[in-house]
Amino acid sequence: MKINNNFDVILSIDPGLVSCGFSVLKKQGENVFLLEYGVLKMRSSQSVPDRLGQFYTFCQEKISLYQINCLALETPFLGKNASSFLKLGYLRGVLYLISNLNNLRLLEFSPCEVKSTLTGYGFAQKEQVARFLMKLFPTISASTKLDATDALAVGLCCAMRSF
């Protein structure tokens, strides 16, 4: 399904309390430019509130720097570990708040939607997705952290679905 095309700069996040993948993509016509991608590292010796503060400041800075108007996330897979869901909820709560405070368009895609949009197959392996990303963005190397390519895959799915 095509989504309403009222945004052009997408921040995508693969949230984690130790390592957060992110990417910033800009749509121009039918092109997509990769402005930045990487991983925000947080020290596990820091308290959760301190890490959420660092995460919030990091996102706010990217939003302001690139004039981001869309936030793309992957829907979480609901497993059985309540404690890890609580922690994932912390980061997602902050991301939801950020989308509200900055009037961002918030779009969520299931892992299957992301894979299917990028490779044509909803149950593609991570390696297939990575190969597609490297072909499209030659600056990405095989050594790029998986958290960063996971985030990039979601952002790109968001961009492709809005063409």
Added chain:
Amino acid sequence: MKINNNFDVILSIDPGLVSCGFSVLKKQGENVFLLEYGVLKMRSSQSVPDRLGQFYTFCQEKISLYQINCLALETPFLGKNASSFLKLGYLRGVLYLISNLNNLRLLEFSPCEVKSTLTGYGFAQKEQVARFLMKLFPTISASTKLDATDALAVGLCCAMRSF
């Protein structure tokens, strides 16, 4: 265990995406004054990001109005419903962020600690806790919403443990 006494105005929250109990308590010497308590209602027709935005603004306003320097929460009981933990995580993530952005002292107490501090018995019934609160704060009536008295119980536990 006595906790370090470097705060005097406590905001306590009983988080929920539809109804959030809160209280604001001020310690002065060995006295505790109840400045405000109540329930923040949020419409379930609103999106989660909108509700988190409303919740964030509400807390920030109370913190600024009363010069709050401590946030008291109850530790969550980890049940089996991953989806409800994700939602609880959203609110707790925003609360952790708020404590970081405002340099608040963040203190968490288990339900058992709260009951034990207030009534002397860690497995006291909700009614026993409510009776104790009504005795201490005569403005509270039996019709006061449970979310509000739950929040007040946590705030009062925090104050009493710091004497």
